[in-house]
């Protein structure tokens with residue numbers, strides 16, 4: 001699935017009307033009908049009061065369609081027109097008129113705070129105040145209405161997008177956005193649903209296919225691609241029968257320092273679990289026994305330094321290398337990294353301390369090989385590219401960095417985003433239980449293990465992040481979020497692979 005901008009959706013809307021020879025009112029009916037079905041399936045004719053707040057644009061028009069259909073099906077509906085302007089849209093007016101045919105109760109006109117209705121916590125609120133046509137921050141009594149609705153404990157369903165949120169622009173004021181429990185969104189999820197500053201307003205959503213013109217959407221460059229199970233299934237490369245360990249490559253994990261040897265163990269184990277043929281951990285001397293004892297499958301090469309890495313040299317030729325997990329930032333390690341970067345030729349992942357070393361020694365950036373994968377969490381990213389004004393600015397700065405240095409940058413977090421030049425890939429697996437020490441080390445091992453199996457660097461990143469998140473989700477099913485540890489994610493990688501193909505995808509269209 002792809003994410004499109006509000007502008008692209010308006011264009012798709014226009015083209016759809018021409019190609020399908022339908023009116024915009026018919027398209028609105030199609031959209032509203034599906035939102036009605038969504039509610040109807042869940043409510044099953046229950047007589048819970050449903051309060052529908054309609055703006056004066058087409059989002060409000062959708063709300064009126066939903067209201068009409070609910071009334072026709074015997075629901076207990078209260079409709080309100082949030083009359084913030086006299087410039088009502090044509091389709092709003094058509095549906096404003098139509099609702100008269102099914103109810104004697106004309107929608108209540110709201111013009112000020114005095115018109116706010118009483119809402120009980122067991123009621124349902126449908127938010128159809130503003131859609132993707134929001135063009136300024138809600139203010140005055142409309143902002144107060146949004147706050148009033150937010151204060152209510154009633155269940156809040158937003159149509160298309162929570163009111164006050166722009167589809168693909170930064171937030172004006174978090175105080176003026178409806179906090180929806182659920183959003184039923186048209187055709188494509190909006191970028192705002194995936195970014196930390198705005199995603200909290202749309203924590204759950206379903207995408208409704210309203211049949212916008214596919215050939216137009218396929219021809220357009222999306223804002224981002226969403227990676228969920230169907231995409232991940234396509235990325236997977238099956239293992240062939242007549243193969244041997246060398247077919248699946250040799251991973252070098254360059255990691256660890258005194259007191260942080262676990263990072264090397266976790267990354268190496270993850271590389272094996274994801275399918276690497278051979279794994280060698282390159283660690284300071286003090287890590288030798290630790291690695292041999294905790295992961296007998298791995299080979300170990302130790303640095304001549306007892307506690308930190310002082311030189312990064314192999315007497316074998318790895319097919320991929322992950323570097324940086326727990327290595328610290330000692331000057332000796334910095335110069336070892338510098339030397340290493342200027343010589344390395346194989347697919348590379350740069351993580352953790354090696355990212356911080358790069359941030360503190362920006363001159364080293366020019367040595368990073370093309371298509372290296374950098375996996376910063378937000379703190380590491382900030383050190384690397386500098387502060388950002390908002391999430392969109394962060395993405396633009398990361399794209400610039402990716403273009404300049406010809407690298408893949410994975411911005412880790414909830415909905416990790418892979419940035420490759422101007423392209424964005426939004427991951428949908430994973431959970432807050434994964435916010436635990438070592439889960440990033442596991443991810444580096446996963447990506448390295450895929451690289452060694454000949455996945456190209458972009459695919460290894462996008463697929464690796466999905467698999468890692470899926471493993472985290474599977475582990476959390478048994479353990480819950482709090483108890484989840486990085487080792488549990490690694491243990492669940494096997495089930496993640498199996499899950500990719502054993503269960504049908506139930507919810508391609510949302511979260």
Ligand SMILES: NC(=O)C1=CN([C@@H]2O[C@H](COP(=O)(O)OP(=O)(O)OC[C@H]3O[C@@H](n4cnc5c(N)ncnc54)[C@H](O)[C@@H]3O)[C@@H](O)[C@H]2O)[C@@H](O)CC1
Nearest residue numbers: 013028031057058059130131132133134135136137138160
């Ligand atoms: N584009 C599509 O493909 C379709 C869109 N539909 C609906 O149409 C919506 C977009 O409709 P519109 O373009 O009419 O826009 P909206 O309904 O989102 O709102 C725009 C109206 O509100 C006013 N407005 C914007 N921000 C305001 C603010 N802060 N304070 C006061 N007034 C403000 C605008 O001046 C305009 O009159 C979508 O979100 C969706 O719900 C659907 O009907 C089906 C098809």
Ligand SMILES: Nc1ncnc2c1ncn2[C@@H]1O[C@H](COP(=O)(O)OP(=O)(O)O)[C@@H](O)[C@H]1O
Nearest residue numbers: 377413414430431432434435437438439440441
């Ligand atoms: N709230 C969350 N939801 C989904 N995934 C998360 C969440 N928090 C962390 N993760 C994932 O866990 C990993 C954490 O990586 P990182 O912060 O580098 O951990 P560490 O340095 O401790 O190994 C990343 O892959 C990240 O996407």
Ligand SMILES: [K+]
Nearest residue numbers: 127130161163
């Ligand atoms: K809305």
